Amino acid sequence: MKNIKSYLILMLWALLLLGGSFACKKTDPCESKTCLNGGTCDSGDCNCTERWTGETCGTQKTPTSIKLSKLELTKYPAKTTTGGNWDPSDGPDVYMKIYKGTTLIWTGPVFPLPLDPVSGQNPVFFPATKPELTSPAEEYTIELWDKDTAPDTDDFMGGLKFKAYTETNNFPESLRIECTGCSTGYKVDLEYIF
Ligand SMILES: [Ca+2]
Structure with a gap:
């Protein structure tokens, strides 16, 4: 009887250990x-x-918006389409504009110096008010203008359409807006807002 009891206790322990494991x-x-x-x-x-x-x-x-924190001008025309100078005495004094469709959403500061197309140096803009693309997946247009003093009106130097975001673009830190044969080119740094 005692053996059976010991056996049962042993079995119980075995079951507990097995369960535990x-x-x-x-x-x-x-x-x-x-x-x-x-x-x-x-x-x-x-x-x-x-x-x-x-x-x-x-x-x-999809970000709720994208801000452009730095805009670099990588290409611009040295001469007007008719071969003339942008400004009579020196290079053009430029600024950028950004449109969503036909709506102007941002006008940038005028570059502090007239541009020298032969310098090889890309003008860089750090705008105090960053352009903000509130529909990141949609198409925007960036344009370059030469500032003139009244009564002259500002001259259009060139522009390009761009999209700053696609569903599979992996959130690049910067975007090149350029094409072969285009008169202007841009490189912009992107800030994503969620
Ligand atoms: Ca000018």
Whole structure:
């Protein structure tokens, strides 16, 4: 009788140990989960960083707007379309404009010096009020103008259409708005706002 009791106690311990070991074998749901783009796993779910969403943080979140923090002029015409000088005595004094469709959304500061097209130096603008693209996935137009004094009106030097955002562009820090054969070119730094 005593042996049976000891046997039963032993069996009970064996069952408890077995049960315990099964409990320990419960796998971590994060072990088989990969969270992309800096996302972290918590109980099998990915916590994504600001810019990303989706099951594994692999889908871009569309920013609410994009600000242009730095605008570099990479190309501009030395002469007018008729071969004349922009200004009689020196190079053009330029500024940029940005349109959404036909609506002017931003006019930049005039570059402090007349441009010297042979210098090879790209004029760079750090606007106090940054242009803000409030519909980032839509098309905008950037234009270059030569400032003139009244009664002369400012001269259009060239412009390009651009999109600062696509669903798969991986959030570049800067964007080149350029094309072969175009009279003007731009490089802009992008700030994403969510
Ligand atoms: Ca001028």
